[in-house]
Amino acid sequence: MFGRNEAGEMKLMFCPDKPYIRWRCEDGSLYKEGGQVFKQGFQDSILKEIEEVKDISGVGYVLFHGGMEIEEEVTKVSDKAIKAVEKSIAFLPEENNITLRALKYFRDKFPYIPHFIFSDTAFFNKLPEMASAYAVPQDLSKNGIRRYGGYGLCHRWAYERALQKLPGGGMKKAISIYVGNRTNVAAVNNGKPEETSIGFTSLEGIPTLRSCGDIDPTIVFQLKAEGLSFEDINRLLTDRSGFAGLTGANPNIKDIAGAKSGRLLDETANIYYYSVIKQIGSSLSVMGGADTLIVTSENKELAQVFIDSLCRRLKFPKLKERKKASAMANVENMTGEGSALNIIYVKYDMWQIMSEKIKV
């Protein structure tokens, strides 16, 4: 399909993006990618686009929620691993089901090549228990009721890239912020996670375009008492809320992070940054301070507006950015003179993370 043959190196990768499944097929530096609505027969449409499927030598799948069973960041697929993924479905039914279905299908289709599961929660398995536990009775916490975190692939990668930019002990304690449709914050101390804004699911923490973020759980019980079903409540909190639900408009995250005009956008921007700033403060506090703020995003422009606004809004600790005339590099030191923390931008590329780890 790529007009040249590097047999043995072609990698196929999948990531759920409800209601789609995104895919990418790489052959050396050449690639093809796309998204398919996740429904019966999605596999065939993807394979049709790839054409030369016989050259595929390794496949990777992102699993957003590894639950209690998937503990490693990268797991080579076996029957046992598939059972573990099946058990993880309960933690994040829709997305994990997309991963499982793709995994099962392509493993049967290509039984003689290696398949890998990339767990997005694995990095946070090492959270200290005081950060991962909820203050609920022991019989619940023993049954997997805990904070799992998320975007672990992203935060670990961003930390490692930033470290290369600040060698010689320039970075120990980092506040890592993923900016995007699911903005979230992790506190990373010497490469180990100490906190995350994401809890049992990625609903907890900072509000997103369509999900509510932190709310008082009493609200769930009141909605239940009003006769809403679990499905209704789930849909209400994860799909009908957030900045879109609140404003009745359909903003994108760049509008909100930038918030240059419009009263409604100002209001949502205030809520968004307020929530981010609280998470920054919490991260500082649990690590006893920090030296670096990592901003990571797939989108450089978004990261740039975010850094601009954050520097303006955060009064303590005071951040100063280095104004740049040209576009940011994939890893860029944005620290301005007199800034209390280093500011490092890292371009997040999930496919690259996977591609590097798929060993064929």
Place this chain on the structure above:
Amino acid sequence: MNILVFNCGSSSLTYKIFEAGSSGSPGIALSGKAHRVGVKGAVSSSIENTHLGVTEKTEIAINNHGDAAALALKLIINRAIPVDLVGHRFVHGGEYFKSSALLNAATLKKLKLCLPLAPIHNPISLEVIQKTTEFMPSVGQYVVFDSAFHSTIPPEAYTYCLPRKVIKKFGFRKYGFHGLSYSYITTETARILQRPVKGMKIVACHLGTGGSSVAAIANGKSLDNSMGYSPLTGLVMSTRSGDLDPLLAVYIMYMYGYRSHDLLDILNKKSGLLGVSGFSSDITDILSRARSGVHEIQSNLAVNMYVHRLKKYIGAYTAVLGGMDALVFTDDIGAKNAQIRQKICENMQWCGVEIDENANFRETDGKKEALINTKNSKVKILVIPTKEELVICLEGMRLVK
């Protein structure tokens, strides 16, 4: 004018009669407290009164707050102590009450609408109001709301990102709690530090044996509080879970078949320190077992979680305030438990907090105000025993003026 003040805790009832003159701080004619109200356990419930310098304590079964109020009211009537006005603390006034209110038929009706907002606290306050009406039908009453001090919390802090029409229909938003305490703390902090509230950034920790919360206060106004729509959220409390992924509630009911009201009960009454430790809701008790013994591991976890969660909020509020001038500890745990204060202030140099260990460990009786920071600490650290009843009394004087 004599003002009788009732202050309901979830398992206690404090009452005081203030002699409010035209000048000076009101004196206390009688003070009393019913302990372990409605609590079943090895230690029985009791009521104690201090009147004319004599303290008497009686062990007696007290099944609910109405019973406790009846005992107090009978004593006051028997001793013929005059009462001109009765003030009550009401935790959650919702959208109905932005400030204190005299009791009348309309107020009473609105109070009843507030009951579900704080299912542990509001109904017991109403019980006490009804007992008072029964025993002292001709005496005026008024209600003071904890949620009122937090009416200055800005939209970015109180808004939940839910669909606008759901917010409108149910009144979902952050309200905040312990407002009477924070109101008192704010005034006292300014008095002790001899500086105006204007320009001062306070992070105040109200750490009680029942509920606990943290508040961000700037220019004398509340900007945020760790409790939310209800008192369930925020810190790890004695029996309340504090912060929780909202989807977890759905998940637990769905996966494990819990009924809605049972789970709500578990999160309010069987979680927090009690849930994690598995044996006690009392932080002092848990601290004493964290060193060794059968409960060591769970006790350590409970203490660490308590401290960790509180540190997260102190950091979050320092960031949103843009710095911190004073860190204040109050209520039973905050004013008495030096070990907890010490742990919280460890490793906080990043925001200018340096605790003086010796000064800290001197303050354990919870009776007087104290500064416990080192000389070099940029942030003043204060211990201030809260006086919610005094705030209720002063509100009453203001209302009938």
